[in-house]
Amino acid sequence: xxxxxxxxxxxxxxxxxxxxxxxxxxxxxxxxxxxxxxxxxxxxxxxxxxxxxxxxxxxxxxxxxxxxxxxxxxxxxxxxxxxxxxxxxxxxxxxxxxxxxxxxxxxxxxxxxxxxxxxxxxxxxxxxxxxxxxxxxxxxxxxxxxxxxxxxxxxxxxxxxxxxxxxxxxxxxxxxxxxxxxxxxxxxxxxxxxxxxxxxxxxxxxxxxxxxxxxx
Amino acid sequence: xxxxxxxxxxxxxxxxxxxxxxxxxxxxxxxxxxxxxxxxxxxxxxxxxxxxxxxxxxxxxxxxxxxxxxxxxxxxxxxxxxxxxxxxxxxxxxxxxxxxxxxxxxxxxxxxxxxxxxxxxxxxxxxxxxxxxxxxxxxxxxxxxxxxxxxxxxxxxxxxxxxxxxxxxxxxxxxxxxxxxxxxxxxxxxxxxxxxxxxxxxxxxxxxxxxxxxxx
Numbered sequence: 001x002x003x004x005x006x007x008x009x010x011x012x013x014x015x016x017x018x019x020x021x022x023x024x025x026x027x028x029x030x031x032x033x034x035x036x037x038x039x040x041x042x043x044x045x046x047x048x049x050x051x052x053x054x055x056x057x058x059x060x061x062x063x064x065x066x067x068x069x070x071x072x073x074x075x076x077x078x079x080x081x082x083x084x085x086x087x088x089x090x091x092x093x094x095x096x097x098x099x100x101x102x103x104x105x106x107x108x109x110x111x112x113x114x115x116x117x118x119x120x121x122x123x124x125x126x127x128x129x130x131x132x133x134x135x136x137x138x139x140x141x142x143x144x145x146x147x148x149x150x151x152x153x154x155x156x157x158x159x160x161x162x163x164x165x166x167x168x169x170x171x172x173x174x175x176x177x178x179x180x181x182x183x184x185x186x187x188x189x190x191x192x193x194x195x196x197x198x199x200x201x202x203x204x205x206x207x208x209x210x211x212x213x214x215x216x
Numbered sequence: 217x218x219x220x221x222x223x224x225x226x227x228x229x230x231x232x233x234x235x236x237x238x239x240x241x242x243x244x245x246x247x248x249x250x251x252x253x254x255x256x257x258x259x260x261x262x263x264x265x266x267x268x269x270x271x272x273x274x275x276x277x278x279x280x281x282x283x284x285x286x287x288x289x290x291x292x293x294x295x296x297x298x299x300x301x302x303x304x305x306x307x308x309x310x311x312x313x314x315x316x317x318x319x320x321x322x323x324x325x326x327x328x329x330x331x332x333x334x335x336x337x338x339x340x341x342x343x344x345x346x347x348x349x350x351x352x353x354x355x356x357x358x359x360x361x362x363x364x365x366x367x368x369x370x371x372x373x374x375x376x377x378x379x380x381x382x383x384x385x386x387x388x389x390x391x392x393x394x395x396x397x398x399x400x401x402x403x404x405x406x407x408x409x410x411x412x413x414x415x416x417x418x419x420x421x422x423x424x425x426x427x428x429x430x431x432x
Contacts, residue, residue: 038253038337038366039358066338068364089368091307091338119365120338121254122282122307141357141380142255148284149335150254152305164357170383 013127016095020102020130027107029060030213031115033129035153036137037146038119041163043071044196045137045205046114050078052206053112057213060110062101064093064118071116081105092123095130112213121150133158133212140164140171144178147185154182158212159190161205166195229343232311236318236346243323245276246429247331249345251369252353253362254335257379259287260412261353261421262330266294268422269328273429276326278317280309280334287332297321308339311346328429337366349374349428356380356387360394363401370398374428375406377421382411 024031036042043063050059061082063072072084083101085093098115105113115131117124125134136157138146141164147154154160160182162175179191190208194201240247252258259279266275277298279288288300299317301309314331321329331347333340341350352373354362357380363370370376376398378391395407406424410417 037255037335037358038362039355065365067367068361070361070364089338091336118338119253120307120336122305122334122336123339139255139357141355141383142253145284145286146254148286149281151283167357167383167386170386 010126013095016099017128017130020095020099023102023107024113024130024132027110029107029110029113030216031113031129031131031133032209033115033117033124033131033134034137035117035121035124035134035157036119037121037139037142040119040137040139040142041196042116042119042137043074045161045163045194045202046075046116047078048196048199048202049114049206049209050075050080052202053210057210058109058111060105060107060113062093062098062105062113062115064097064116066090066118081110087118091118091120092127093117093129094127098129112209121146121153125153125156132216136160137163138178140167140173140175144173144175144181147178147181151185154185154189157186157189159192159205159208161201162191162193164195164197165193165200166197226342229311232315233344233346236311236315239318239323240329240346240348243326245323245326245329246432247329247345247347247349248425249331249333249340249347249350250353251333251337251340251350251373252335253337253355253358256335256353256355256358257412258332258335258353259290261377261379261410262291262332263294264412264415264418265330265422265425266291266296268418269426273426274325274327276321276323276329278309278314278321278329278331280313280332282306282334297326303334307334307336308343309333309345310343314345328425337362337369341369341372348432352376353379354394356383356389360389360391360397363394363397367401370401370405373402373405375408375421375424377417378407378409380411380413381409381416382413
């Protein structure tokens with residue numbers, strides 16, 4: 001009985017995600033679902049990405065949080081269209097929340113839509129939003145054992161950004177071992193060591209992202 | 217219909233949590249539900265706590281993870297009874313998983329049971345396990361805005377450990393502002409700045425914990 005309800009929820013979500021994707025495609029919008037633990041640097045990566053693309057690519061942002069609009073306020077200073085979703089307790093975004101947010105975005109002016117999911121390494125991986133790619137931000141202070149503990153998230157990601165590499169001198173974190181573990185779970189994944197503080201690696205990530213948008 | 221199912225799940229969980237609590241009380245076991253984001257330092261805090269209590273207090277540990285037994289293996293080196301729960305995808309521990317784990321623990325030899333929940337700032341706050349207190353580990357690299365974004369977790373905590381204070385020189389993190397925000401959500405909470413690397417603050421935390429055990 002319970003399983004039936006859960007299947008209905010997932011089936012309904014996938015159906016709405018497909019409709020979102022059709023709307024994105026018809027408006028030529030490339031969509032990235034940005035996921036991470038709380039505080040790994042999702043908003044910082046989004047802001048650095050916006051800065052590198054200014055004047056070249058129309059960027060829009062959807063900010064997902066349980067409560068508050070802090071991130072949307074920060075993003076709006078970058079002068080791009082942004083919509084805040086407050087899930088009111090839900091630990092992930094779903095396709096329906098995304099569909100509602102799209103009504104408030106000028107899709108015709110947007111080439112790249114960055115959707116910042118709720119900070120959570122578990123549940124967001126299970127809910128499609130209609131995105132083209134999923135990107136996982138993993139930060140060095142979280143430790144290099146996370147792929148063993150949250151395998152689905154690492155399995156689903158098209159790219160993993162290893163953020164806060166500027167803190168490596170003060171941490172026990174083996175970048176090579178971490179990358180090897182991720183590749184063991186997900187052979188196709190692209191990995192970028194980055195720092196939003198020093199700017200290291202951001203150019204490589206943005207250049208790869210533009211490549212993926214061009215392939216579409 | 218869906219709401220009915222969810223209510224049933226929460227009601228059933230609370231009922232099992234009450235039974236767990238009776239079992240703990242009858243065995244004179246004080247139970248701490250340890251929650252945090254992935255990589256905030258739950259296992260490190262547990263290991264430092266075990267070291268400070270060695271020879272004084274019988275400690276047992278339950279390790280909750282979606283997959284892997286890395287943390288239980290680390291804890292078992294401290295020579296305390298430990299049971300690993302793999303939730304197999306679930307983003308939190310619940311009372312029933314806890315009840316099953318208890319069958320493998322020598323409760324009569326345990327004064328303090330530390331239950332490490334799944335790394336997640338959202339869902340674990342909603343599921344009682346039968347614990348006496350809830351402790352939240354918040355680490356400095358996650359940023360000082362987390363109470364605004366995950367208010368339920370900060371509201372439910374009896375104590376917040378601000379971990380990784382040794383990294384403060386390299387981060388933008390205002391400890392006083394963070395503490396004030398937490399106290400705005402939760403007036404009764406006890407806050408301990410700590411570092412499992414340098415040992416700072418661990419004594420104060422353990423001393424408070426022993427006090428709470430004594431009050432019981």
